[in-house]
Amino acid sequence: MSSSESLVEHSKRRAAFAAVDKHVDSSVRVLGVGSGSTVVYAAERLLELKKQNKLHPQLVCVPTSFQSKQLIVESGLTAVDLDDLPELDPGSNSFASIDVTIDGADEVDSELNAIKGGGGAHLREKLVANASKKLVLIADYRKDSSVLGEKWTKGVPVEVSPLAWRTIKRQLERLAPESRAQTSAAGSSTTAHAFEFAHPVAELRQAVRKAGPVVTDNGNFILDVSLGRIHDPPTVEHLLKMIPGVIEVGIFSKMASEAWFGNENGSINCRLPQTKAAD
Numbered sequence: 001m002s003s004s005e006s007l008v009e010h011s012k013r014r015a016a017f018a019a020v021d022k023h024v025d026s027s028v029r030v031l032g033v034g035s036g037s038t039v040v041y042a043a044e045r046l047l048e049l050k051k052q053n054k055l056h057p058q059l060v061c062v063p064t065s066f067q068s069k070q071l072i073v074e075s076g077l078t079a080v081d082l083d084d085l086p087e088l089d090p091g092s093n094s095f096a097s098i099d100v101t102i103d104g105a106d107e108v109d110s111e112l113n114a115i116k117g118g119g120g121a122h123l124r125e126k127l128v129a130n131a132s133k134k135l136v137l138i139a140d141y142r143k144d145s146s147v148l149g150e151k152w153t154k155g156v157p158v159e160v161s162p163l164a165w166r167t168i169k170r171q172l173e174r175l176a177p178e179s180r181a182q183t184s185a186a187g188s189s190t191t192a193h194a195f196e197f198a199h200p201v202a203e204l205r206q207a208v209r210k211a212g213p214v215v216t217d218n219g220n221f222i223l224d225v226s227l228g229r230i231h232d233p234p235t236v237e238h239l240l241k242m243i244p245g246v247i248e249v250g251i252f253s254k255m256a257s258e259a260w261f262g263n264e265n266g267s268i269n270c271r272l273p274q275t276k277a278a279d
């Protein structure tokens, strides 16, 4: 750890390096590269591996944002568009065209559901994740929670068409927590809510060094929707996605196969489905 680097940045770098070292070897031909500040460390490791001739000589990388494409190019790697890739295993059940994608996250729950889109890139991130055999998340302890919405309190990023953002906002704010049935071990039936807040709030994301709203890489707006704790991520993802004009939702339910966290003390840990093993 360098003297100028904070412990959290040190642990983010360690988590990113560990994920790259585990998943990117010379057999990986197509790699998805996520967006955000943690992915910068993954790109740093890719550059090191490239210099050591440890990457596939024909490796191509699929960017998830303008930033991600810059990282790929600056690492001396080749960027390609998702739709220019052939299927990896034609004739199989899988339509995947990417071996593995490494991406950041704003929050990851105990079942590897995630909130993404803090950087506004979740549309392309989800397209790339969906076309990947494996999605590996990298983050730090501030994003590691048992239930989505526990630590990430800025709301679920929802990319929407600028044509109807006010209408979509009104509709989002009328969403009901949507009861779902639960059956206890004893067989009695109770109800639970898919999300916590009875009155969700949707805010148009504002740009920081520009007057007006954030405009995504795809020319759309983002509504950050505060729902409180999200008890049922797949149901909430579906509810939001069904609203006309919603282009993509920053809930990634059951997409990730692994998550690496940098811990507060500088150590790292890897979460696999239903397990959590310290290094």
Ligand SMILES: O=C(CO)[C@H](O)[C@H](O)COP(=O)(O)O
Binding pocket: 034, 035, 036, 037, 038, 039, 103, 104, 105, 106, 115, 116, 117, 118, 119, 120, 121, 122, 125
């Ligand atoms: O989803 C994202 C961008 O849309 C990012 O991956 C997410 O915001 C995490 O970023 P960081 O690594 O900077 O915390």
